[in-house]
Amino acid sequence: MNIAIELTKYLMLILTGAYTYHAFRAAVKKNKNSQDKSYKWMTCCIFMFHFTGYFTLFIQATNNKLLLLYGLEVLVLILALKFYKILYPGISGLLLRNMLMLLSVGYIILTRLSFDKAIRQFFISAAALGLGLIVPAVVNEYEKIKKYGWIYGIAGIGLLLLVIFIGTENYGATSWLSIFGIVTVQPTELVKLLFVFFIASLFSENISFKRICIVTALAGVTVLALVFQRDLGGALIFFVTYVFMLYCATEKPLYLLLGLGAGSLASWIAYFLFDHVKVRVLAWKNPFGYIDKEGYQISQSLFAIGTGGWFGMGLNQGLPTSIPVVDSDFIFAAISEELGGLFALFLILLYINCFIVLINIAIKSENNFFRLLALGFSVMFGFQIFLSVGGVIKFIPSTGVTLPLVSYGGSSVVSTIVMLMVIQGIFNTGSKPSKSKAKERP
Amino acid sequence: MRKSILKKDITRKKSEKNNIKNKMPRDKASGRKTILSVVYIFTGLFILMMGYFAHFLIFKSRDVINSTYNQRHDVLAKRVIRGKIISADGVVLAETVTDDGENEVRNYPFDDMYAHVVGRVLRGRTGIEAAENITLLTSYSNSAGALYNDLIGVKNPGNNVITTLNHKLTKAAYDALGNKTGSVVAIEPSTGKILAMVSKPAYNPNEIDENWDRLSEDQDNESPLLNRASQGLYPPGSTFKILTALAYMRENPDYLDYSYNCKGKIEYDGMVIHCSNNRSHGKVDLKKAFAKSCNTSFSSIGKELSMDGFRELCESFFFNKDLPAKISNNKSRFELKTGSSGVKEAMQTAIGQGKTLITPLHNAMIAAAVANGGIMMKPYTVDRIESAGGRVLKGYIPEEAAVVMSFEEADYLKSLMRAVVTDGTASRLNKLDVKVAGKTGTAQQDGKNSHAWFIGFAPINEPKIAISVLVENIGSGSDYAVPIAEKVFEEYFK
Numbered sequence: 001m002n003i004a005i006e007l008t009k010y011l012m013l014i015l016t017g018a019y020t021y022h023a024f025r026a027a028v029k030k031n032k033n034s035q036d037k038s039y040k041w042m043t044c045c046i047f048m049f050h051f052t053g054y055f056t057l058f059i060q061a062t063n064n065k066l067l068l069l070y071g072l073e074v075l076v077l078i079l080a081l082k083f084y085k086i087l088y089p090g091i092s093g094l095l096l097r098n099m100l101m102l103l104s105v106g107y108i109i110l111t112r113l114s115f116d117k118a119i120r121q122f123f124i125s126a127a128a129l130g131l132g133l134i135v136p137a138v139v140n141e142y143e144k145i146k147k148y149g150w151i152y153g154i155a156g157i158g159l160l161l162l163v164i165f166i167g168t169e170n171y172g173a174t175s176w177l178s179i180f181g182i183v184t185v186q187p188t189e190l191v192k193l194l195f196v197f198f199i200a201s202l203f204s205e206n207i208s209f210k211r212i213c214i215v216t217a218l219a220g221v222t223v224l225a226l227v228f229q230r231d232l233g234g235a236l237i238f239f240v241t242y243v244f245m246l247y248c249a250t251e252k253p254l255y256l257l258l259g260l261g262a263g264s265l266a267s268w269i270a271y272f273l274f275d276h277v278k279v280r281v282l283a284w285k286n287p288f289g290y291i292d293k294e295g296y297q298i299s300q301s302l303f304a305i306g307t308g309g310w311f312g313m314g315l316n317q318g319l320p321t322s323i324p325v326v327d328s329d330f331i332f333a334a335i336s337e338e339l340g341g342l343f344a345l346f347l348i349l350l351y352i353n354c355f356i357v358l359i360n361i362a363i364k365s366e367n368n369f370f371r372l373l374a375l376g377f378s379v380m381f382g383f384q385i386f387l388s389v390g391g392v393i394k395f396i397p398s399t400g401v402t403l404p405l406v407s408y409g410g411s412s413v414v415s416t417i418v419m420l421m422v423i424q425g426i427f428n429t430g431s432k433p434s435k436s437k438a439k440e441r442p
Numbered sequence: 443m444r445k446s447i448l449k450k451d452i453t454r455k456k457s458e459k460n461n462i463k464n465k466m467p468r469d470k471a472s473g474r475k476t477i478l479s480v481v482y483i484f485t486g487l488f489i490l491m492m493g494y495f496a497h498f499l500i501f502k503s504r505d506v507i508n509s510t511y512n513q514r515h516d517v518l519a520k521r522v523i524r525g526k527i528i529s530a531d532g533v534v535l536a537e538t539v540t541d542d543g544e545n546e547v548r549n550y551p552f553d554d555m556y557a558h559v560v561g562r563v564l565r566g567r568t569g570i571e572a573a574e575n576i577t578l579l580t581s582y583s584n585s586a587g588a589l590y591n592d593l594i595g596v597k598n599p600g601n602n603v604i605t606t607l608n609h610k611l612t613k614a615a616y617d618a619l620g621n622k623t624g625s626v627v628a629i630e631p632s633t634g635k636i637l638a639m640v641s642k643p644a645y646n647p648n649e650i651d652e653n654w655d656r657l658s659e660d661q662d663n664e665s666p667l668l669n670r671a672s673q674g675l676y677p678p679g680s681t682f683k684i685l686t687a688l689a690y691m692r693e694n695p696d697y698l699d700y701s702y703n704c705k706g707k708i709e710y711d712g713m714v715i716h717c718s719n720n721r722s723h724g725k726v727d728l729k730k731a732f733a734k735s736c737n738t739s740f741s742s743i744g745k746e747l748s749m750d751g752f753r754e755l756c757e758s759f760f761f762n763k764d765l766p767a768k769i770s771n772n773k774s775r776f777e778l779k780t781g782s783s784g785v786k787e788a789m790q791t792a793i794g795q796g797k798t799l800i801t802p803l804h805n806a807m808i809a810a811a812v813a814n815g816g817i818m819m820k821p822y823t824v825d826r827i828e829s830a831g832g833r834v835l836k837g838y839i840p841e842e843a844a845v846v847m848s849f850e851e852a853d854y855l856k857s858l859m860r861a862v863v864t865d866g867t868a869s870r871l872n873k874l875d876v877k878v879a880g881k882t883g884t885a886q887q888d889g890k891n892s893h894a895w896f897i898g899f900a901p902i903n904e905p906k907i908a909i910s911v912l913v914e915n916i917g918s919g920s921d922y923a924v925p926i927a928e929k930v931f932e933e934y935f936k
Contacts, residue, residue: 313517382488
């Protein structure tokens with residue numbers, strides 16, 4: 001028993017390491033043949049990793065429900081790989097596999113933390129993968145999509161205002177919306193998509209000073225609405241995404257500097273104005289000084305990471321549930337505690353790999369709308385990871401955001417999958433000669 | 443500048459309304475460069491974050507997870523046999539053994555001798571057992587054997603803590619104290635290494651469970667759980683004259699010309715301060731006043747000193763502050779303050795009575811600072827961490843706590859303290875082969891016997907050891923503290 005837990009721990013680490021290695025190899029290699037070879041390795045690693053994880057969990061708690069969930073997850077992983085490739089041969093196989101690998105990591109750690117939540121997460125992510133199937137097709141019709149920039153912007157603000165008035169509170173932020181009392185969703189996640197579409201659409205039309213002013217005002221309202229909901233992490237993500245999109249649309253570093261300067265000033269003011277901001281900063285500076293209350297979560301997180309060390313305690317061998325909100329905002333600590341610090345570093349590398357693939361699609365995109373869209377989503381994705389991981393390891397104050405594709409949270413996983421599939425659609429459209437592209441070139 | 447670009451932009455827009463070029467970036471290469479800069483910014487952030495994470499795991503995590511708030515200690519204890527605590531001269535002070543019933547038991551071979559400094563694991567961890575808990579529960583595994591043990595579920599031996607404590611010296615101090623209530627602390631002045639720390643009465647950590655109720659309720663009324671060395675607060679008595687002398691030297695650069703005619707007692711506003719046994723010392727200079735521990739001359743010095751200056755000096759010696767040590771300690775107190783304290787209090791304070799309180803550890807640090815030429819070192823008890831196989835994993839490096847006086851000041855104080863031995867209240871130590879310097883103290887209490895003090899160091903030229911001896915409620919420092927110090931010095935310089 002003990003020997004199995006220890007061995008699987010190292011096996012999972014090796015598999016993830018191999019996966020990460022091949023992910024970078026595939027990203028660098030231009031040669032189609034060696035790329036395909038890496039893809040095969042990666043697919044193999046995903047399934048073996050997923051199997052090893054469930055094997056470890058199963059030998060510790062023999063439960064047939066685990067087998068069922070495992071079977072369903074394998075099925076969804078296979079279907080996702082097959083269907084996406086058949087429907088869209090032009091999408092990035094690397095990005096697709098990264099997405100599935102991250103989902104598998106999330107499946108395993110969530111099953112370990114809470115079986116019920118793992119089941120919910122599985123069904124929602126499966127549905128999201130299904131929904132994702134139509135996304136590239138929709139993106140292909142970009143001439144139609146990009147016309148409604150104003151509507152995206154206004155709709156986003158409208159949704160956020162709706163939450164302020166009839167939203168419910170969770171974890172100190174009023175950002176949940178209850179639909180007929182059955183499901184609660186986080187509209188911020190949908191607004192994320194609308195927001196990037198809105199800015200990409202308007203800035204790709206023109207970037208006159210007047211246009212910049214109007215869009216900045218609307219983006220500012222969106223960010224303020226989030227601040228009003230006490231969703232600090234969300235506000236920061238939107239703000240940074242906007243600043244970088246503005247920078248890339250105008251290509252003027254001045255805007256980047258102005259934006260980041262204004263952001264720093266605003267954070268500084270927020271620190272003195274809002275107690276809940278101050279508390280987070282205090283808990284960050286000296287978590288152990290406030291360990292009974294404000295610093296409890298971050299202290300527990302550091303205990304978990306530190307005790308786990310480089311190789312981790314092994315699945316089910318640590319105490320990750322002592323960390324409040326461990327299944328969503330603090331899931332990185334649970335991963336580091338039980339699967340190890342090295343595994344956690346591989347995970348960050350994997351996210352970096354995703355980010356580079358995403359932004360590479362932005363660079364290669366010839367269409368201005370696509371370029372801004374891909375860039376916006378890349379920044380959004382990358383910055384969210386930075387906030388989430390950085391907050392958990394006390395690199396920066398904790399802002400309470402989820403780790404994309406790994407954390408528990410239906411709205412988050414749906415929006416992330418759609419976001420990635422939009423970029424896949426851009427890549428897919430760009431990689432084949434289409435009539436719309438022909439139009440673009442006079 | 444921007445305006446002109448703007449204008450150009452607008453006019454261009456008007457003239458080339460349908461021209462797609464206006465929507466495209468002016469230059470594809472520069473567009474790429476802009477996005478590339480975003481890649482660099484984010485990759486840089488990620489690499490910084492990964493660096494921070496690795497830094498935390500390598501350097502910071504050990505201290506962090508040692509927190510008593512970390513519930514994961516018990517998880518670790520299931521995988522590792524708690525390491526040993528060993529004295530500097532290689533004697534095991536605490537180890538985990540398996541008893542007849544296959545249960546792991548923590549064994550302390552010297553019963554109550556190290557009860558406070560090494561501490562205990564049951565009923566709330568204390569001492570080194572608490573401070574190095576994670577170290578003891580961590581196994582340095584590099585060999586295939588350790589990994590194999592991990593795999594088959596056999597516990598690996600935890601890391602060993604090698605202390606700075608000298609067992610022979612500790613035993614000498616322990617024996618010298620005998621049945622008396624009090625404490626002995628010995629420090630290496632140049633490093634701050636604690637060589638011995640004994641507090642009596644103590645308790646037997648091997649039997650803590652059986653005796654817990656009696657101990658925790660203090661049924662015998664002698665506080666055996668208290669580490670008197672670092673937590674017991676006592677009036678310093680005449681040992682405090684070291685600081686009074688230093689304050690006087692700083693306010694009066696001509697202190698060498700100090701002269702006072704001692705008549706055996708001094709009166710002020712109805713209060714009388716006597717010299718010991720009402721003896722009058724006649725005409726004294728600073729050195730003689732110090733050597734004979736002349737209360738009348740020192741309380742007359744106290745009358746003239748600036749109260750705030752005196753307090754500042756004492757606070758620079760860590761009065762009213764936590765000691766710069768990992769050992770749990772109580773703050774020593776110095777309360778003289780302009781405006782709220784009267785002249786009588788100032789006179790009493792100058793001879794170590796009044797409201798001033800100090801711990802024996804703190805007093806040892808003051809003696810060590812004089813011995814070390816004015817540099818006070820942080821006291822510590824753990825020298826290094828070794829793996830079960832004897833490989834050094836981490837060494838603790840001596841750290842300066844503060845420069846509390848100049849080299850010249852220390853030099854003069856040394857000569858004063860030397861005179862105490864050659865020609866004063868601790869002359870009993872003069873017969874030792876090694877040249878000792880020190881100061882006795884007899885802290886008077888209303889209606890009870892005095893506390894006996896001695897603090898000092900040896901050898902005078904290159905001090906290797908500084909000690910602080912306190913015996914509660916017994917009599918004069920010369921009669922009761924000095925003989926204990928003598929035995930400790932004898933053992934150390936054997």
